[in-house]
Amino acid sequence: MKETLSRRYVLILVGLALLILIVGGLLRPKKPVAQPPSPSDTASLDRLVQREDLRRMADFLARSAASVADKVVYVRDRRASGVIWERQGQAITTMTSAGEPRAPLLLASTNSTQAPVALAAAAPVDGRWIVIVGRSPDGKLQWTAGLGGGTRPAVCDGLNYSEILINSPLPNPLAGAGAFDLDGSLAGIVVNCSGSLHVAAAAGISSLLAAASTPGRQLMSRFGLRVSPLPDGLRPILKTPAGLLVAELWYGTLADDAGLAAGDVIVAAANQPVSTAGELWKRLASEDAAPVPLEVVRNGRKTQIVLNAPPPTGASPSLGVRLEPPPRTLASVSILPNTPAYAAGLRSGDRILQLGALRNPTAAALRRRLSAHADAPLFLVYRRGPVERAVTVTP
Amino acid sequence: VNELASLGIILFFALLAGHIAKFVRVPEVTGYILAGIAVGPSFLGWITQENLASLEVFSEVALGLILFSIGSVFEFSRFRLIGRRAGLLTISESLLAGLLVTAGMQIAGQPWTVSLLLGVISMETAAASTLMVIRECNAEGELTEALIGVIALNNICCLICFSLASALIDLSMKAGGRAGLMVALHQSFYPMVWQLLGSAALGYLIGVLLSAWASHVKEQGETLILMAGSVLLCVGFAKWLELSPLIASLAVGASMANLSGKSRRLFDALSRTDPPLYAIFFVIAGADLNLKLLPTLGLLGLVYVGGRAAGKLIGTRYAAKFAGLGRNVQRLMGFAMLSQAGLAIGLVIVINERFPDLGPTVTTIVLSSVAIFELVGPLGARLALIRSGEARLEKTAVAELLD
Numbered sequence: 001m002k003e004t005l006s007r008r009y010v011l012i013l014v015g016l017a018l019l020i021l022i023v024g025g026l027l028r029p030k031k032p033v034a035q036p037p038s039p040s041d042t043a044s045l046d047r048l049v050q051r052e053d054l055r056r057m058a059d060f061l062a063r064s065a066a067s068v069a070d071k072v073v074y075v076r077d078r079r080a081s082g083v084i085w086e087r088q089g090q091a092i093t094t095m096t097s098a099g100e101p102r103a104p105l106l107l108a109s110t111n112s113t114q115a116p117v118a119l120a121a122a123a124p125v126d127g128r129w130i131v132i133v134g135r136s137p138d139g140k141l142q143w144t145a146g147l148g149g150g151t152r153p154a155v156c157d158g159l160n161y162s163e164i165l166i167n168s169p170l171p172n173p174l175a176g177a178g179a180f181d182l183d184g185s186l187a188g189i190v191v192n193c194s195g196s197l198h199v200a201a202a203a204g205i206s207s208l209l210a211a212a213s214t215p216g217r218q219l220m221s222r223f224g225l226r227v228s229p230l231p232d233g234l235r236p237i238l239k240t241p242a243g244l245l246v247a248e249l250w251y252g253t254l255a256d257d258a259g260l261a262a263g264d265v266i267v268a269a270a271n272q273p274v275s276t277a278g279e280l281w282k283r284l285a286s287e288d289a290a291p292v293p294l295e296v297v298r299n300g301r302k303t304q305i306v307l308n309a310p311p312p313t314g315a316s317p318s319l320g321v322r323l324e325p326p327p328r329t330l331a332s333v334s335i336l337p338n339t340p341a342y343a344a345g346l347r348s349g350d351r352i353l354q355l356g357a358l359r360n361p362t363a364a365a366l367r368r369r370l371s372a373h374a375d376a377p378l379f380l381v382y383r384r385g386p387v388e389r390a391v392t393v394t395p
Numbered sequence: 396v397n398e399l400a401s402l403g404i405i406l407f408f409a410l411l412a413g414h415i416a417k418f419v420r421v422p423e424v425t426g427y428i429l430a431g432i433a434v435g436p437s438f439l440g441w442i443t444q445e446n447l448a449s450l451e452v453f454s455e456v457a458l459g460l461i462l463f464s465i466g467s468v469f470e471f472s473r474f475r476l477i478g479r480r481a482g483l484l485t486i487s488e489s490l491l492a493g494l495l496v497t498a499g500m501q502i503a504g505q506p507w508t509v510s511l512l513l514g515v516i517s518m519e520t521a522a523a524s525t526l527m528v529i530r531e532c533n534a535e536g537e538l539t540e541a542l543i544g545v546i547a548l549n550n551i552c553c554l555i556c557f558s559l560a561s562a563l564i565d566l567s568m569k570a571g572g573r574a575g576l577m578v579a580l581h582q583s584f585y586p587m588v589w590q591l592l593g594s595a596a597l598g599y600l601i602g603v604l605l606s607a608w609a610s611h612v613k614e615q616g617e618t619l620i621l622m623a624g625s626v627l628l629c630v631g632f633a634k635w636l637e638l639s640p641l642i643a644s645l646a647v648g649a650s651m652a653n654l655s656g657k658s659r660r661l662f663d664a665l666s667r668t669d670p671p672l673y674a675i676f677f678v679i680a681g682a683d684l685n686l687k688l689l690p691t692l693g694l695l696g697l698v699y700v701g702g703r704a705a706g707k708l709i710g711t712r713y714a715a716k717f718a719g720l721g722r723n724v725q726r727l728m729g730f731a732m733l734s735q736a737g738l739a740i741g742l743v744i745v746i747n748e749r750f751p752d753l754g755p756t757v758t759t760i761v762l763s764s765v766a767i768f769e770l771v772g773p774l775g776a777r778l779a780l781i782r783s784g785e786a787r788l789e790k791t792a793v794a795e796l797l798d
Contacts, residue, residue, distance in 0.1 A: 010603060010654065013599060013603075014599070014600060014603055016596070017595075017596035017597070017599045017600045018596070018600065020592050020593060020595075020596040021593060021596050021597060021600070021636070024588075024589050024592065024593045024596075025593075025636060027585070028585065028589065028637070029581060029582045029585055
């Protein structure tokens with residue numbers, strides 16, 4: 001210590017300094033303590049956070065949808081979305097219109113040059129996100145997203161397939177859209193089954209396509225025609241020993257345009273006798289886009305009908321305007337459930353076009369015939385909406 | 396780059412910059428700052444903002460040590476000689492700079508609150524860089540002595556004025572609520588009183604401890620540990636108690652100088668070992684400078700720079716004449732006082748916390764002009780010391796050879 005400062009002086013100053021620090025520290029103005037947020041503040045904060053989370057999720061899903069956009073096209077002549085499939089220039093899509101013979105899946109050509117989409121390794125299980133991406137007619141991307149709920153076996157127009165359950169509704173414009181997982185792989189395709197949309201698992205699409213390409217299915221989707229072998233019981237009624245019965249026919253299709261009707265019997269195609277759908281399909285398909293002459297028995301009389309070949313897929317789109325057939329009869333029926341007629345496919349409101357060999361029966365003739373043939377099989381041709389069908393009602 | 400590597404980069408660049416600075420005859424401090432600008436986020440980006448944030452502790456310790464060594468000017472025998480003159484010089488240069496900047500800002504159309512805050516910030520002269528130039532030049536003489544005294548008092552003066560100004564602004568903002576006038580007065584003026592008295596008290600207590608222990612210490616290594624520990628303790632406690640680490644460190648140095656007979660030896664030991672820390676301090680200061688702000692300087696910035704420089708030059712000139720100091724001091728002192736850094740930036744941070752509305756204007760002007768003053772200031776100080784003939788550069792070189 002220097003002599004200029006006595007020890008006492010130093011100690012007094014130490015005491016003073018301590019006093020300043022202690023008193024000063026105690027007198028310091030209290031800093032405003034942060035109030036804990038009120039419950040309503042917390043709730044509104046929570047809401048904000050959740051809203052932000054949702055916005056982020058929507059952004060993420062939109063990005064996922066955009067990332068697969070180049071795999072999805074609008075198939076103009078099918079009026080549905082489609083997904084680039086297996087080969088370049090080929091898209092898989094579904095039938096959309098109720099006025100058409102149904103086919104859950106079909107291939108269409110597209111002018112897209114994109115590489116085909118990769119298939120997902122496995123169908124999505126519970127709780128995995130699926131983004132369903134399609135396109136509108138103006139080419140704009142349309143998408144929705146939902147949580148996958150596993151798969152279940154289902155039937156669409158007589159074809160077995162594996163359906164992916166999804167917790168989000170599928171609006172009609174998404175027919176033919178692709179269902180993608182978040183990695184951008186194709187998990188399934190939206191198919192139209194009797195007017196409602198379902199997601200068919202991608203893994204089963206090839207077998208579904210194969211099943212849809214049997215001769216019978218091809219005849220239906222290309223020509224709007226279903227044929228069945230002529231049952232023995234009908235030979236005397238339809239007055240022909242052999243041939244193929246036109247069991248179902250859709251208005252506005254090539255078969256309808258050619259003048260075929262349900263209840264007709266196709267005896268030969270391209271001058272070759274036909275007795276199975278496979279034979280008929282072979283004749284029709286082998287003639288490269290050329291009209292095929294058919295020999296048809298109607299009311300016991302043979303006539304020639306020329307069936308035009310379908311235009312190649314991807315041809316100019318149809319306008320969707322169709323001439324309704326003239327009302328050939330007014331006789332409509334009322335069908336009770338759990339009766340032979342119901343089992344044969346008849347429904348209330350169907351219009352009867354033919355009863356046995358009698359074409360265009362009047363209501364009185366219909367009533368007489370029905371009471372007279374109460375215990376014998378009955379051949380009927382009826383019309384429901386855009387389709388004609390030929391059935392045999394067995395008591 | 397992680398913290399340790401960035402520290403290594405800083406030291407190597409400081410070394411390089413020091414040599415280049417000697418070669419082109421600019422102060423080492425300027426070299427360090429330029430090196431900092433080069434490796435910092437403004438240019439190369441080798442040292443990131445995160446690195447700077449984690450290295451901040453070095454800056455605080457270095458500033459504490461610098462203020463601690465400046466505190467030695469308050470030794471009674473020494474201060475008795477220069478105290479009155481230094482006080483006069485400080486008041487004159489600080490007040491004139493503050494007045495000119497405040498008036499200029501008012502004329503330029505700024506509200507009185509912003510003008511006043513800018514005025515009090517403009518008073519500050521960076522103690523660290525000025526002291527470093529003095530050390531580097533190995534200067535001795537009337538100007539040097541006066542300069543050390545003034546930079547010690549200048550920071551205290553600036554802090555007092557800033558506290559008064561912010562208390563005034565605080566009060567004007569709370570004028571509406573009559574009920575709590577005493578509360579408002581307490582809240583506004585307490586920080587000032589607490590920062591001055593509390594910091595001095597803390598510094599004194601640590602200084603007493605240090606000098607009591609120092610008398611028993613024999614080895615130099617032990618001395619260094621003791622001093623570093625004291626400064627760290629002082630800065631740490633000051634921050635914890637919301638005191639001014641600047642004034643507290645100054646007070647430790649002052650108490651030490653007056654209480655310990657060995658103080659000269661201790662200060663010498665410190666000045667021989669602390670260069671790495673100072674190099675880090677100035678490189679970090681350089682890296683922290685945001686040169687991108689320079690174009691935003693604008694008219695207000697020019698008013699600030701002009702007003703401050705004029706205040707320092709004219710204020711010291713007439714005060715030195717009045718105090719009967721030599722011609723060298725009258726002519727050159729102002730040039731040696733242009734540096735501005737640490738405290739000014741610290742005050743800007745305080746303003747942003749206390750008056751968020753006034754923050755943006757003050758921040759832009761001060762930070763962009765600090766970039767100018769921090770580069771020009773050390774050059775001015777070196778020039779002043781060399782022109783006055785007090786710098787003994789050649790002797791240093793010879794002394795280094797003899798070592």
